[in-house]
Amino acid sequence: MSAERLRQQLDFLVEIDRLKEIERQTRIVGGGRRENTAEHSWHLAMYALILAEHSNDDIDVLHVLTLCLVHDIVEIDAGDTFAYDASANTDKDERERRAAERLFGLLPADQAAFMWRLWEEYEAMETPESRFANAVDRMQPAMLNHVAGEASTWKEHAVTVPQAVKRLSPIGDGSATLWSHTQSIIDEAHRRGHIREE
Amino acid sequence: MSAERLRQQLDFLVEIDRLKEIERQTRIVGGGRRENTAEHSWHLAMYALILAEHSNDDIDVLHVLTLCLVHDIVEIDAGDTFAYDASANTDKDERERRAAERLFGLLPADQAAFMWRLWEEYEAMETPESRFANAVDRMQPAMLNHVAGEASTWKEHAVTVPQAVKRLSPIGDGSATLWSHTQSIIDEAHRRGHIREE
Numbered sequence: 001m002s003a004e005r006l007r008q009q010l011d012f013l014v015e016i017d018r019l020k021e022i023e024r025q026t027r028i029v030g031g032g033r034r035e036n037t038a039e040h041s042w043h044l045a046m047y048a049l050i051l052a053e054h055s056n057d058d059i060d061v062l063h064v065l066t067l068c069l070v071h072d073i074v075e076i077d078a079g080d081t082f083a084y085d086a087s088a089n090t091d092k093d094e095r096e097r098r099a100a101e102r103l104f105g106l107l108p109a110d111q112a113a114f115m116w117r118l119w120e121e122y123e124a125m126e127t128p129e130s131r132f133a134n135a136v137d138r139m140q141p142a143m144l145n146h147v148a149g150e151a152s153t154w155k156e157h158a159v160t161v162p163q164a165v166k167r168l169s170p171i172g173d174g175s176a177t178l179w180s181h182t183q184s185i186i187d188e189a190h191r192r193g194h195i196r197e198e
Numbered sequence: 199m200s201a202e203r204l205r206q207q208l209d210f211l212v213e214i215d216r217l218k219e220i221e222r223q224t225r226i227v228g229g230g231r232r233e234n235t236a237e238h239s240w241h242l243a244m245y246a247l248i249l250a251e252h253s254n255d256d257i258d259v260l261h262v263l264t265l266c267l268v269h270d271i272v273e274i275d276a277g278d279t280f281a282y283d284a285s286a287n288t289d290k291d292e293r294e295r296r297a298a299e300r301l302f303g304l305l306p307a308d309q310a311a312f313m314w315r316l317w318e319e320y321e322a323m324e325t326p327e328s329r330f331a332n333a334v335d336r337m338q339p340a341m342l343n344h345v346a347g348e349a350s351t352w353k354e355h356a357v358t359v360p361q362a363v364k365r366l367s368p369i370g371d372g373s374a375t376l377w378s379h380t381q382s383i384i385d386e387a388h389r390r391g392h393i394r395e396e
Contacts, residue, residue, distance in 0.1 A: 006379060009248050013338075014345055016244060017227040020237045029215040039218045042240035045267050046214060050207050050309065062260030065267075069243050111248065140211075147212055181204060 005108050012106040018076045025082050025153040026141040032151070035144070037072045037080060044068040047136040054177040055135075057128035067133040070115060071122040074099035083141075083167050084159050125173065135174025139182055142168055145194070146185045155194045161186065164195050203306050210304040216274045223280050223351040224339040230349070233342070235270045235278060242266040245334040252375040253333075255326035265331040268313060269320040272297040281339075281365050282357055323371065333372025337380055340366055343392070344383045353392045359384065362393050 022037040035043075045068040052061050072080075077099035081092045104115040121130050145152035154164065164186050172179035189195040220235040233241075243266040250259050270278075275297030279290045302313040319328050343350035352362065362384050370377035387393040 006252070006375065010341065010379075013241075013245055013248060014227060014341060017241065017342070017345075019240075020226045020233065021228050028218045029212060030219050035218065036237065038240045039234065039236035042217075042236045042243070042267065043211075043215065045240070045243065045263075047211055049264060049267065050211060050305070054204070062263065065243075065260065065263050066247060069240065069247065069263075107248070143208065143212060144215070147215075177204065181208075 008106060008108050009111070012103070012111075015103065015106055016073055016076065019073060022072075022075045022080055024080045024141075025157070026144045027148055027151060027153070029144065029147055037075050040140070041069055041072055044133075044136055044140055047140050048133060051136060051175070051178065052132070054175045055128065055132045056173070056175055057131075059128050059132050063129045064133050067118055067122045067130060068136070070118045071133065071137070073103055073115070074119065076103060082153075082157070084157055084163055125170070128174075131170075132174040135171040135178055138168050138171050139178055142182050142185055146189065149192070149194060152189065152194050154189060158196055160196045160198045161190055162198060164189075206304060206306050207309070210301070210309075213301065213304055214271055214274065217271060220270075220273045220278055222278045222339075223355070224342045225346055225349060225351070227342065227345055235273050238338070239267055239270055242331075242334055242338055245338050246331060249334060249373070249376065250330070252373045253326065253330045254371070254373055255329075257326050257330050261327045262331050265316055265320045265328060266334070268316045269331065269335070271301055271313070272317065274301060280355070282355055282361055323368070326372075329368075330372040333369040333376055336366050336369050337376055340380050340383055344387065347390070347392060350387065350392050352387060356394055358394045358396045359388055360396060362387075 019038040019041070020036050024035045024037060024040055026035045027033065028035050045065050048064045048068050049061065052059060052064065074096040078092070078095040081088045100116060100119055104112040107115065121127055122133060125131055125134050145154050168182050168186065169179065171182050186195060217236040217239070218234055222233045222235060222238055224233045225231065226233050243263050246262045246266050247259065250257060250262065272294040276290070276293040279286045298314060298317055302310040305313065319325055320331060323329055323332050343352050366380050366384065367377065369380050384393060
């Protein structure tokens with residue numbers, strides 16, 4: 001085990017501390033502040049651990065957890081792109097790819113390649129594990145918005161029912177049970193006026 | 199799959215959002231604010247994932263990750279107990295046990311038992327996985343203090359070399375390599391006056 005290898009690993013682990021400063025749109029349950037991406041990633045991993053039994057397909061839970069922990073690290077350079085902001089989403093791929101090159105490039109080559117594979121797998125949504133990780137990544141902010149009610153980012157950004165359904169329906173590719181529950185959340189938010197008709 | 203079971207799981211996942219409000223002593227790398235326990239738990243899981251190869255013993259990485267994600271959830275009720283605060287540590291066990299009863303008790307019985315087993319395993323430090331999880335849990339704040347320098351909580355709380363060695367030496371039970379590196383961090387902090395002689 002070379003000292004240089006450990007140094008690269010620790011440099012990466014110090015650098016990704018910055019994920020604690022990346023602000024998302026969603027608000028935490030207590031108090032009014034917005035959630036940061038590091039604590040979101042922890043929460044997501046807990047969603048995956050507790051809800052794994054609801055996956056449509058058999059999944060390797062370790063693999064889902066690593067996808068949850070790693071997939072947002074590129075936001076350190078690329079920032080969080082609000083899911084309902086169409087214009088910001090046009091150059092999201094390019095921004096995130098440059099971020100992955102710099103950040104994963106801090107690691108020894110084998111671990112950089114491991115991070116790249118995880119991130120690309122997550123984005124492609126082609127494996128059962130990435131479909132389930134994507135499902136909880138969409139459900140967790142929906143749950144926070146459900147709890148926030150009047151203070152939801154759906155209301156703040158005047159999100160419509162068709163927009164919410166488009167954003168959240170991929171939950172069904174990971175879990176029919178969780179998508180069914182999320183639909184009931186959308187219905188209730190619509191009834192209460194937190195999500196607009198159109 | 200009963201609707202009641204899913205409701206219990208989601209109640210638990212909403213409740214543990216509160217971990218984002220539990221403040222630790224350590225400061226994040228950028229800016230002056232202190233770290234919260236949710237983002238700390240994410241960072242810890244990343245430490246475990248990237249540094250697993252340095253474990254003294256063969257470890258099941260999924261198991262280490264779940265220990266990292268789950269072991270601090272009791273702080274939602276019990277608060278973070280600063281490692282160098284001897285008086286606060288006297289009733290820590292009792293406070294955390296009551297917290298575990300309430301929080302894990304929100305889950306279906308089988309998952310509550312799973313959480314209890316993880317938490318007790320972490321605390322006992324008897325398995326290779328819990329020794330390695332404890333090692334990174336002690337190393338991560340040491341790394342943040344190393345980066346913080348003058349602003350380290352070691353300096354803020356006038357921590358001494360014997361106190362730091364006592365707190366951090368269990369890193370060696372999980373990883374001789376990581377303990378050797380941490381010793382060099384303690385030495386440097388001592389040389390720079392961030393950790394006192396005694």
